[in-house]
Amino acid sequence: MDFQPKKILMIRFGAMGDVLLTTPAVRCLRRKFPHAKIDFLVKSEYAPLLRGNPHLDVVVPFDPKAGLKGLFQMGKWMRTQKYDLIVDLQRNANSVFLSAYSGTSSRLVWNPERWKRWLWVYFRIRLNDYGRPVPLKYLLPLQLLGVEDDGKGLELYIPQEMHQRVEHLLKTSGVEEKKPILALAPGAGRNTKRWPKENYIELGKYFQRQGFSIFLLGGKQDKALCQFIKEAIGPDAWDWSGTSLLETASFISRASVMVTNDTGLMHMASALQKRGVAIFGPTTRELGFFPFRSFFVVVEKPFKCRPCSFHGTKHCIRGHFRCMKAISSQEVIHAVQKLVESENDRKILVRAL
Template sequence: MAGKPIRLAYLPWILRIPHFTLFSRMQNKIKKILIVRFSSLGDVILTTPVIGALKSQFPQSRIFFLTKAQYGDVLRADPRIFSLIEFDPMQKNKGFSGFMRLVSELRSQDFDLLVDLHANLRSFFVRHLTKSKIKLKYNKHRLSRFLMVHLKFLKTKAIQTVDSYLEILKRIKIYAPEKNPLIFSSQDNVESSDHFLLEQKVKKDDIVVGVHPGARWETKRWDEEKFAQVCQILIEGHNCKILLLGDAEDDELVENISKGVLKPRVIQVLGLPTGRILSLIKRCDCLVTNDSGPMHIAQALQVPVVAIFGPTHPKLGFAPLGSKNVVLCANVKCSPCSLHGEKRCSKKSRFCMDLIEPKMVVEAVEKLLKENEFFLKEA
């Protein structure tokens, strides 16, 4: 141990020097930045304001972003990212040896700034084993969210996830004026989507409403019959064309909703890669969705969103922000009953979802289309 140099990354902890003090001495030397967020789709998208803030502060820096391979498509076209590092736990990085291979690749880079936006066990090892002069980890606010779910009577203050991500940058005196997520669609995906829509006879002046009825957890899914009613009303009342979006495993759900719509103006879109889904949502004039990844995609593409929240509540921090979006929530006493909607409903009825009616969703869509200067055509 004698004579071994002290790692610069540990100096703020050892000497109790605030991060911004060390940072102010190195500000002109920040050339390589690593951002870590492995999953999930929505969370990865919500980190993009951090990308923007860092690129604005260090325009000449090279930003590396580490995420799971399955979410890489959502960041692949981002011009602010120098290198997208994709972690593949199923193949290339499978098991302990595969993970250490990833760590070895990261250690060879010697970063100036590492920003851990995941704060889990995997990112802990990445953070501690990767060389970086300054290391930051975001606060998940676990206690606050636990109280919101399990001790609702305490009236815990809502915390936006984007604010939590940006909060850690304040430690190094970076304040982000822009909090809206931002993602980009590649030209190839845009052209492929345009060709697909042309085949489906969707014209440039058609009003297209995207509908995404799926969600990772079944409790977060609004009733398929109600989705079908919304589609029917928008088609009959305003001559809208409906893009019915879903994952490969949503085929039965999408098919059931399509059968519930009388007029054949529903276009099914199933099992496409994230990049293609992204470009199709970009063409939509509005998206109706449960609390899910596509909700965040639409928000980050500045597509107006009608988001339906039930067992998860907007106050947990994942709801879309801004006047271009409408969040529908019944605000029943038992919600939120879990952080991500994984808990089965223990009530006689899913009041948090059942109290949201198709008329409320249609009125929200009409409001957004009118506010964004889309002329609602009568059928």
């Protein structure tokens, strides 16, 4: 397609991991159109994940809680911008409405192929092209413009002042500078995606004895869980849950290794090219959300009941929760030790082809 857009708007409202998974598409689009103005429409709470991205011109915050009035105001604003192209990587009612209301005639829309996920999760029918990582799915509509995958991973840019703020916080809190850091992210959006807290406690205690400082990370909703684990581990365990997205990213950037469930912080660590262990239970690689082109190893069990849902559930639908309970603390300890001992071993790189 011989089309040279001068003003482009990309849309992905959330959530945290999904926004970070769009960054390869952002980068590749910029490489194809180096002189175009490329803006990004995203939920206000996730805007900090993109504000430092050098491939974007303007990050446009959107507040869905503003209701219909806010939706129409955003649509009117988009009309005034006269975008040549809209790339909708969300494809929900709001993004479809805004794209149409903007008056932009050229639109590319991501196809989430939910019916293929449905066939895989509930009938174990896997079509030949199913299982492609989500970042590569985001690139598919852009191929019509000649945009190609550059083979690189996710990106996240942390402002220097954020690093300085976190550095000051660590010093005033008494964290020892010379100790290596193990970051733990025990939370998740759904209960069944959480490795048992008792295992995180055992893991933290083991590496505490090995001379590590243990950082507990998560959102405000994870505060009680992180505080419980921190108290159980004891000295040299620090609860930094509930901090801002970029503060959390700065904490992760300081870690030697991260252990996380299948959650947004896993993708954040991937974007920062950190080494880590990802624990997967009800979800699997075929759903597209494995760590993307990063130094991660995945610990999982090959049970036939997996996957049992798209994004995890509140309770195990089969009542046994084997997929998580069967993963022992010792397995994860061994995986972390391997990463610590093999810092420059590129064999551990998870490649999603």
